[in-house]
Amino acid sequence: MLRQVADGVWVRQSEWVWSNAIVVRGEGGLVLVDPGIGGSELSGLADDVDRLGVPVVAGFATHPHWDHLLWHSRFGDVPRYATAACAQVAGEARERAQRMAAESASGVPLELVGLLTPLPADGGPVPGEIVEHDAHAVGHAAVLLADRGVLLAGDMLSDVLIPLLDARRPGQVDAYDSALDRLAEGARHVDVLVPGHGAVAEGPEVAARLAADRAYLDALRRGVEPVDARLDQDWLSGPHQSNQAQARHSAG
Known part of the structure; x- marks a missing residue:
């Protein structure tokens, strides 16, 4: 409902x-x-x-x-x-x-x-304000409804999905980082975050979503396995391995 x-x-x-x-x-x-x-x-x-x-x-x-x-x-x-x-x-x-x-x-x-x-x-x-960026998919956009304290994040900042990098485009780790910076700026004005997939975040959970995605990307960059509860879902192992491969390619 x-x-x-x-x-x-x-x-x-x-x-x-x-x-x-x-x-x-x-x-x-x-x-x-x-x-x-x-x-x-x-x-x-x-x-x-x-x-x-x-x-x-x-x-x-x-x-x-x-x-x-x-x-x-x-x-x-x-x-x-x-x-x-x-x-x-x-x-x-x-x-x-x-x-x-x-x-x-x-x-x-x-x-x-x-x-x-x-x-x-x-x-x-x-x-609201359209926040366009290059992470996850071409032409991805979030919608910032600052007057209502809401950010509609698209396929970002999910509690069930790890950051999903577009394997067909290079530089996605950096693009994702830049997108998180832009979303974080908007998130300063909100207390409700609606991701494309997963639970709606409210209050302190909004900042926690940003921190979780940043920590995941940081682990990719350092070449270590992320400590991330979202990876307990077996079906995300393939996308995770694809993310790791792209991070290694970018580092090389």
Whole structure:
């Protein structure tokens, strides 16, 4: 069910990798950030939104991975925004995203996957400040709602996912560090952090998320095994090894 985490900010979590669909009230109506994941969950989100009694005016995708490019006809035929870089990549890789959605989630309206347009310079209907960076994926963006004390972090600062470096792009360790610096600056003004996957962080836990990701990256740089409870999940061993390989390559 949709849960309110701050003024005009609601979250609905999927069973699939603890994915968070986020609803934000803007001046003109609701903006859906990274809605997902399966068809039944998208329908459930539509039911929740209907109960709010406020129209959906836009969508926003934090980055161009398939699970953040979904939509449902019940949300309406409204613009779905992203950074210019994200929108370009999503358009170029749309067929691949559709295949991955079909393989990983049931009932997803595949014809609506990845239909993004670049966010206008003034932010359009998307409230807050867009914090764009190069970590994890091309055109990744967080949304800082400083007036409400909320940071929507995309696939960063999760309590269940380690930092996931893009293995196809060099320099991701440094890019991730730079992104954390930018997010930390925004996090000084918030007491609620909503990651793309995992639990919502509140109060001191926001700083703890930043510290955990910094410690993980520091261990990668030093070539030592991180002390990180998130690595207790066996399925993260592959991404972790990929991160280690990229760190070794960067150091070499």
